[in-house]
Amino acid sequence: xxxxxxxxxxxxxxxxxxxxxxxxxxxxxxxxxxxxxxxxxxxxxxxxxxxxxxxxxxxxxxxxxxxxxxxxxxxxxxxxxxxxxxxxxxxxxxxxxxxxxxxxxxxxxxxxxxxxxxxxxxxxxxxxxxxxxxxxxxxxxxxxxxxxxxxxxxxxxxxxxxxxxxxxxxxxxxxxxxxxxxxxxxxxxxxxxxxxxxxxxxxxxxxxxxxxxxxxxxxxxxxxxxxxxxxxxxxxxxxxxxxxxxxxxxxxxxxxxxxxxxxxxxxxxxxxxxxxxxxxxxxxxxxxxxxxxxxxxxxxxxxxxxxxxxxxxxxxxxxxxxxxxxxxxxxxxxxxxxxxxxxxxxxxxxxxxxxxxxxxxxxxxxxxxxxxxxxxxxxxxxxxxxxxxxxxxxxxxxxxxxxxxxxxxxxxxxxxxxxxxxxxxxxxxxxxxxxxxx
Amino acid sequence: xxxxxxxxxxxxxxxxxxxxxxxxxxxxxxxxxxxxxxxxxxxxxxxxxxxxxxxxxxxxxxxxxxxxxxxxxxxxxxxxxxxxxxxxxxxxxxxxxxxxxxxxxxxxxxxxxxxxxxxxxxxxxxxxxxxxxxxxxxxxxxxxxxxxxxxxxxxxxxxxxxxxxxxxxxxxxxxxxxxxxxxxxxxxxxxxxxxxxxxxxxxxxxxxxxxxxxxxxxxxxxxxxxxxxxxxxxxxxxxxxxxxxxxxxxx
Numbered sequence: 001x002x003x004x005x006x007x008x009x010x011x012x013x014x015x016x017x018x019x020x021x022x023x024x025x026x027x028x029x030x031x032x033x034x035x036x037x038x039x040x041x042x043x044x045x046x047x048x049x050x051x052x053x054x055x056x057x058x059x060x061x062x063x064x065x066x067x068x069x070x071x072x073x074x075x076x077x078x079x080x081x082x083x084x085x086x087x088x089x090x091x092x093x094x095x096x097x098x099x100x101x102x103x104x105x106x107x108x109x110x111x112x113x114x115x116x117x118x119x120x121x122x123x124x125x126x127x128x129x130x131x132x133x134x135x136x137x138x139x140x141x142x143x144x145x146x147x148x149x150x151x152x153x154x155x156x157x158x159x160x161x162x163x164x165x166x167x168x169x170x171x172x173x174x175x176x177x178x179x180x181x182x183x184x185x186x187x188x189x190x191x192x193x194x195x196x197x198x199x200x201x202x203x204x205x206x207x208x209x210x211x212x213x214x215x216x217x218x219x220x221x222x223x224x225x226x227x228x229x230x231x232x233x234x235x236x237x238x239x240x241x242x243x244x245x246x247x248x249x250x251x252x253x254x255x256x257x258x259x260x261x262x263x264x265x266x267x268x269x270x271x272x273x274x275x276x277x278x279x280x281x282x283x284x285x286x287x288x289x290x291x292x293x294x295x296x297x298x299x300x301x302x303x304x305x306x307x308x309x310x311x312x313x314x315x316x317x318x319x320x321x322x323x324x325x326x327x328x329x330x331x332x333x334x335x336x337x338x339x340x341x342x343x344x345x346x347x348x349x350x351x352x353x354x355x356x357x358x359x360x361x362x363x364x365x366x367x368x369x370x371x372x373x374x375x376x377x378x379x380x381x382x383x384x385x386x387x388x389x390x391x392x393x394x395x396x397x398x399x400x401x402x403x404x405x406x407x408x409x410x411x412x413x414x415x416x417x418x419x420x421x422x423x424x425x426x427x428x429x430x431x432x433x434x435x436x437x438x
Numbered sequence: 439x440x441x442x443x444x445x446x447x448x449x450x451x452x453x454x455x456x457x458x459x460x461x462x463x464x465x466x467x468x469x470x471x472x473x474x475x476x477x478x479x480x481x482x483x484x485x486x487x488x489x490x491x492x493x494x495x496x497x498x499x500x501x502x503x504x505x506x507x508x509x510x511x512x513x514x515x516x517x518x519x520x521x522x523x524x525x526x527x528x529x530x531x532x533x534x535x536x537x538x539x540x541x542x543x544x545x546x547x548x549x550x551x552x553x554x555x556x557x558x559x560x561x562x563x564x565x566x567x568x569x570x571x572x573x574x575x576x577x578x579x580x581x582x583x584x585x586x587x588x589x590x591x592x593x594x595x596x597x598x599x600x601x602x603x604x605x606x607x608x609x610x611x612x613x614x615x616x617x618x619x620x621x622x623x624x625x626x627x628x629x630x631x632x633x634x635x636x637x638x639x640x641x642x643x644x645x646x647x648x649x650x651x652x653x654x655x656x657x658x659x660x661x662x663x664x665x666x667x668x669x670x671x672x673x674x675x676x677x678x679x680x681x682x683x684x685x686x687x688x689x
Binding site for chain 2: 389391392394395397400404407
């Protein structure tokens with residue numbers, strides 16, 4: 001591993017070194033070069049941009065992150081110490097953005113499913129994947145996506161053939177482990193679910209140690225006609241970790257896509273999700289649960305693009321904020337001219353446990369069709385004093401009572417998680433991390 | 439059991455209790471009656487430790503302890519139970535879960551082992567029959583979507599499970615039709631015992647036909663203005679509160 005500690009971030013130098021050290025097929029190498037140019041032109045976003053008005057990434061711009069060109073190592077023990085969900089199915093483990101084959105296992109997958117590292121796929125039969133990378137998450141306009149594309153190298157590929165049902169969830173585990181310098185980890189996830197297929201994917205993002213790092217992930221997902229994809233992103237970054245994740249999914253006719261963003265830790269965590277309902281009768285669910293303590297900032301940005309008629313979308317985000325933490329929810333719903341009979345529901349509910357906690361909610365509806373149902377709502381509340389007294393009068397301590405009420409607030413969201421193992425393990429993680437205020 | 443002496447309390451700037459004296463011995467049932475605004479619910483709230491009520495004078499001892507020094511949960515563990523006038527809906531918290539947590543806290547405090555799932559369910563089913571409660575209420579969130587009658591029954595059901603030594607019923611009869619009233623009263627009567635005392639707060643005499651008290655106290659303007667036996671309740675029913683009010687009611 002070669003790491004250079006510099007006083008100021010030098011992305012141009014790193015890009016030059018990266019380009020020669022991490023070779024790619026010609027079209028992708030060009031894409032990478034173009035992406036770096038975009039990144040240089042755009043620069044990191046500032047709060048002058050509408051989408052970043054409440055999310056100041058100045059701390060990220062000042063830290064000289066270094067993208068490790070070679071593989072990083074992590075022991076099985078360190079991985080186990082993170083106590084990430086154990087799902088029992090195929091699991092790819094990435095350390096600092098690079099696949100760690102010795103920690104990964106893809107046994108037990110049914111025929112017609114490929115789960116592999118992106119670098120390995122590109123080096124072998126590049127065909128389908130090479131044609132997909134960067135097609136949904138373009139570099140234009142989004143600096144973090146451009147930066148991810150500029151340093152394209154490794155990540156996860158999941159391909160499910162038509163009609164194949166994958167019973168056990170596939171786990172993609174991204175661990176960032178800063179060593180001597182602040183690490184820049186930039187995995188790319190490319191998923192394609194064929195017609196009539198079904199798959200459940202869990203992305204876990206976690207960090208070790210006390211050093212700063214940036215985990216900048218991009219996921220692109222193709223959900224074909226009648227396919228069912230259930231997706232989870234669990235961000236459990238370390239206290240000094242920054243996480244920016246972008247998810248773009250395009251949905252075929254009568255397909256069903258759900259994505260759940262569970263944010264349990266990290267100094268700044270920004271989850272962006274953009275879903276294009278590109279075929280009639282598609283259904284999309286975006287749910288989110290976020291916890292904030294200390295000075296954490298959690299930002300959820302969603303865009304649901306109803307591009308075709310008869311599609312439904314449901315969004316429910318819930319946040320529990322303590323200390324001086326802040327949260328942002330920005331939910332955009334676009335209903336195109338042809339997208340009649342759209343049914344879109346959006347809701348963001350926040351529970352503030354301290355005077356210093358803050359949430360900013362902005363629904364954004366852009367409706368061009370005339371026969372649609374779109375609803376949005378936002379609530380911000382505190383723990384109910386009367387409920388606290390009721391529980392205490394039933395012999396529960398104040399802390400127990402608070403924990404019970406806070407957990408109850410999150411419970412209905414967990415109830416939407418279909419896979420029992422994920423629900424139970426997330427619930428356990430949640431109970432361990434739940435802020436209760438005072 | 440409970441000895442309240444010259445108890446004064448206010449809510450915000452308002453003085454509500456202006457010197458209450460009340461002595462409740464083990465096994466006794468005391469009814470506190472009085473017009474709206476006389477301080478009945480404030481008295482119940484002060485005894486259970488409700489926030490926002492400030493004790494400005496006097497004392498309350500429970501089993502030889504200073505009750506007013508204890509946190510609400512400590513009072514509950516010592517054996518004080520308040521049946522709420524307005525039971526609180528708690529979405530997301532399962533009724534059975536709350537009961538089990540509450541019962542185990544009380545048992546832990548008494549130095550008894552926690553009940554296992556089997557013994558807990560046996561106890562719960564037996565007590566549910568007492569209140570003629572539907573099984574499905576057990577697995578629903580606490581009071582959420584319950585009818586008024588179901589909420590009050592649920593309060594008395596909790597009383598029956600937790601077996602407190604002092605039960606304070608705050609207007610448990612309000613909003614109940616006669617059938618529900620009888621069921622609730624039967625439940626309460628089944629829990630009467632020589633070791634358990636009850637303070638029944640009510641506006642109407644109706645409940646006292648079914649839960650017959652040993653003593654009746656009339657609260658008016660923050661003071662107990664008259665005390666007597668169960669016949670006092672009947673007198674009040676006949677004549678109303680007007681004849682007895684010596685002090686103007688606090689509104």
